[in-house]
Amino acid sequence: MRSFAPYACLCAMFPVVLAVNFDTCLQQVRNGDWGPTGGTDNAGHPVSNISEATAITYDLCLVACGASSEPFNWSIFSQQFSAWLLPYLALVSQLPFGANNRLDNLVSMLLTVGSPTLAAYSLALTVLNGAWVAQRFSHLSYPNVRNAVKILSSLQQSSFHIITEESLLASLIVLPENDDWWTELVLWLNYVHTWSISAVASILWVIVAYVFTVVDSFEGVVTASTLNANGQAVGSIFIWLLPIVVGWLQISPKCDYDRVHQAMQRANVIAHVATEDGKSTLASNISNRRAIALQKGGGDIHSDERCTAPIFNYARFLPWTLAVETVYYAFREADEKSDSRQPVDLRAKWEKRDRNEIHPANRRGSLSQVAAYVEPTIHPAAGYAQNRSRWGPGVVSRFLLAALFSLALTWGTVGAAVLVAFYTPTKGIACRSGSYLIYGFLSTFVWMIMVASSVLAHYSTFTISFKGRYAHTKSTRLAGIFSIILRKTGKFLASVNAVWIVLACLFQFGSFYDRCWCNSSVFYLGKNAYNVIDVGPADVEALNAPWIAGVGLASGCAILFLGFINILMNPALPD
Template identity: 50%
Template sequence: MRLYNTGFGLSSQSPAKRFHASSAVNFHQCLKAINNKTVDGKTDNHGNLLPPSISNATAVTYDLCVSECGATQEPFQWTVFSQQFASWLLPWLALVSQLPFGANDKLDNLESMLLTLGSPTLAAYSLSLTVLNGRWVAQLFWSYRYPNARNAARILSSLQQSPLRVDTDGALLASLIMLPQNDEWWAELVVWLEYTHTWSISAATSIAWVIIAYTFTIVDYFSQGFQNVLNANGQGVGSIGSLWFWLLPIIIGWLQLSPKCDSTRLYQAVDRANSIAYVATPTSQPIKAINVSQKRAISIKRAELDDARVDERSTPPVYNYARFLPWVQSVVVVSNTFGIISERDHHHDPVIPGTQWRDRNSPGHDPPMALQIENYTYPRSGSMYHAPRHKWGLDSSAFSRMFIASTLALLLQWGTTGAAIIIIWFTPTIGLGCRSASYIAYGLLSTLVWMMLLTSSILTYYSINSPTIRGRVIPPFPARVARWLSIFLRRLGKLIAVLNALLLIATGLLQFSSFYDRCYCNSSVMGLGKRAYDVIVLVPDDIGGMRAAWIGGFVLAAGAATIFAGFVTIFIDPPLPP
């Protein structure tokens, strides 16, 4: 922390001149020089003033620290910096490589990485939403007793990382569900989407590396004692490990979930499936959809011209926050169509009016026409599907899932960041200082980015689903304002996220380089103001409070990470429809 030996020797100069003449400060020797003279500003480790003649003071006021020791930092030592960086920060940076990316554009992948580092709240929110959506889809299709309902649930869940579009025009969706010729479409698409981004030796090694590094921090504390740990920048080590600890459950969660985010493979899988899709015709046998038009019942939007929707087409899973509402809307359309068809088939309503009901795979079955198939998607009298849907085309549980995901994301963010703040805050000098302020700023900016981008996604969805004025394409004024505001919030939020990611990395570098080891930062001037003082040597009374703060911080970080990882582990892989 502050006790590195810089080799200052005694001379005939005054202490102030002697220490100011150097470009760096040695607080241990400065305190020794102060104790050898009678001067006001000597204190105990609680900031209480001591007699000027006392020779065993362990702390000094901020004003005395600056006047006698100087305002500069302790000397930078490359051996200490390199050891700290390699042991405590580099493992976390290496673990970032295990995040799922998948975009064709390298800039999009870099942006997704910075967005994750700059807002763990957003990353945890997207992961929680993805897990909750997978379970919701499985439950939604569980009651449908119709061919391919199981495959539909798997496909829709796998396409959360893509700009999913559903088209019901021309009986496209009804044909995809009802025609037996399309059974191959459902089966093949499931197979083509069965690639994984999951555990590997490199991923397991990176995770083990950071766990061991974090464990060593705790072992060093109990084996060396506080003074020795502090001498090696231990407070920085312990807090930095807690500050980054959110990354561990995020990585483990995505590896367990194995998101389908490779944009090239996603497009190829859907295109290959759509090349064998059939559609009913007005007058003849069903034919392949590629011979009718470019429209498909289920597709991935390759290019989105609307600047408000650019994040929807970026396949890295951190952008699932932007796809959530449009994806839910598409799933609701497919689910309702499946539900109506399944219900009518269960009641043996014939597809062709005036004929006897027959199983869709019965031999000699006359193929239904497009209009007949489309009419079959209208609910029966008294059907549960007559119940009005949400005015935005969503289901009633969409916003409850957003709330649950938000709660889990904030728990992980402030459980880990709060742990780092506690460790630093209660390390003498107790109070708000440079280190704890940087941690608080990181947590607040991360939360702010999440709020801005979440709001942006809601405004975007509102702007594209608001009714037009008298049939005109131009949306009404509120929708145009919402669209403009969504773009502004998205761009500003990303800018703040990039700056916050740089702050996260810079915080560790500054701590390990002794940048914070100066009178201003060590005296907690931000919190104590005129009462600021600098604790240079610990006394036995300090140990109890520090021990409780360190243990509490470690438990808080590990507990928040465990709760989040446990949620992901329990809720993934829900039972699919039989």
């Protein structure tokens, strides 16, 4: 029996720089060049006759073959790269961006690729918010309610504020002169980022390439080198991109900063406010403030909220919900007073109109009367809470539902890739499957800290009143600092993760992982590690079940997520 310890020490001290040829190495082992032991079958069991070995132990692999990888094979690399990875990289260009600078667009792309969990979460939140705001206003019938739902849903990609002072919001809702404001803003926001020829071509390219390469992987001739470089797992781990792109194209988010900014400016030019003499005037004659306007500042804490790329909807979730609530309560009060046939000017009589519409005369009054028309008149004990939650209603249920589907999409696709790589000889967690696990864990971790950052950023806006002044507490200031730290950490990790998953795929296609340590599943098998070199028909046939399961799991999760998006999309609007 020959000892391999001296050779192992030499390999550790003087790394082999020459490329490895595992077929030649196995033939030398079979010829007995390295002694009668160390050969195994493809299940890791020692063989009695070294000439029958189809695999070798990890220790013998280091000695006989070396620690380097197999040589780069351009034909295998180009075939696998163009079939499995290139279509997805092209599909990334179809993601909606729309930020007002290129750096924010680049960051949004890195966040999407680096954390598909965050990308899916923001998409799920968008459709959940759209369904929620439509349901929230569904029982109201005051003029412009339907337009309000459309506008608030469209502004999910924008950071905006609601101003109730000086009766700005009340005037916008109550005065009949502002009907044009609601109509025009809906019209100007009704631009579509939808199915272009390039988007359809990219999506079809991914689908066709995925189907063809999956079929080819089952039908083609499989060898040890092509088996390890096979992109079956790569196709599964990137399939999450398909429902994300299709979902955003269907929603058509209003994320073009310039167009949204111009739409708000045009609408606010025709906004009216009430005056004390009972006549309305253009808001521009009073001040530069408007009831609904885009945020211009907010500091570094709220920088993600101001970025219009849809992936940052996670950061706007809580402030957007509170803004919707402010508008909803004003509409609700006006709706209930109109249902009671109460005009804005209490000294006037209720004017009737055909078709159950509210006569414009019932919606006019002085500044104080308009302000009072949207204020609650019933005691909070009767159900009208004056001190509303600073977090907003229904945020927990929407968060949990969005988190559930985004995690299912992430780990359904990552799990499929791990499943395929795990059962590819040698079975176990190794370089390929480990790379996918790292990608999945980092994706989830980035999502967690980015969501935590958004919660802390929202908490940092809480203030206390002291002698008429509002000030931040020590806890809110600390929350703002930690929010910035978490957000920057998350973006850095997402960028690293995006680069990592692309490199991991290139390593797989370029034979970088075809080395003793990776092929022997040392991390998983430990001292029992072995390297399968000669792949037989039985091994290939055994791969059919995990490969089919991987394709089914990844495709099923993608279809399930897209189905969830389509169910909630385009909710019924108030009449």
